[in-house]
Amino acid sequence: MFRRVLTLLLAALLTLSACGDGSGDAQGEAAGLAVADAWVKATDMKMSAAFAVLSNSGDEDVTxxxxxxxxxxxxxxxxxxxxxxxPVESVTIPAGDSIRLEPGGDHLMLMDLKAPIQPGEEVELTLELGDGSTFDITATAKDFAGGAEDYEGGKGH
Structure with missing residues (x-):
């Protein structure tokens, strides 16, 4: 009898622990999201950009x-x-896939910078996701000449 009650109690606890509050934090779109190779272009100008590889191991697309x-x-x-x-309204990472934010492609544009970004500096970014949850990224600043990109003066915008 005790074994049966214990089994039912454990099953009930497991069922309840699987229920979320719908807040979208670690249980939302961000649950399957991972980041690799996050970096931002070091600059003493007013504009820069951030790049990374974003992977989605979840069963749902992440926007x-x-x-x-x-x-x-x-x-x-x-x-x-x-x-x-x-600018675009959103970018989607398909379920079970990844995207690359890179120079010359999709990227995170940082405009009207409050201060220069020095090489080696750690930059904190927060991605806002379509379900209301967020995902934090730490990107390292590095020198990058790239394809002679010029973010000043709005060129190419």
């Missing part, structure tokens, strides 16, 4: 709808198409 950082009050998701950079 990034925004980005915030203490470096600026103005950060956007951008794409590069037809030789021009432009």
């Amino acid at each position: 990034i709808v925004g980005v915030t950082t203490g470096l600026t009050d103005r950060a956007e998701i951008h794409e590069t198409a037809d030789g021009a950079m432009r």
Whole structure:
């Protein structure tokens, strides 16, 4: 009898522990998200960009709808198409797949920087996801000349 009650009690506890509160924190879209090779372009100008490989091991697509950082009050998701950079509303990481945020492609644009970004500096970014949850990234600043990108003056925007 005791064994049967204990088994039922454990089953009930496991069932209850699987129930979330719907807050979207670690149980939301961010649950399957992972980041690799996160970096930001070091600069003494007013604009820069952040890059990374974002992987989604979950069963549902993850949609990034925004980005915030203490470096600026103005950060956007951008794409590069037809030789021009432009803001986009979102970027989606398909279930079981990954995307690369990279120079010349999709990236996180950081505008009106409050201070220069020094090589080696650790930059905190927060991705805002479509379900209301967030995902924090730490990116290391590094020198990068790239394809002679010029973020000043809004060129290519």
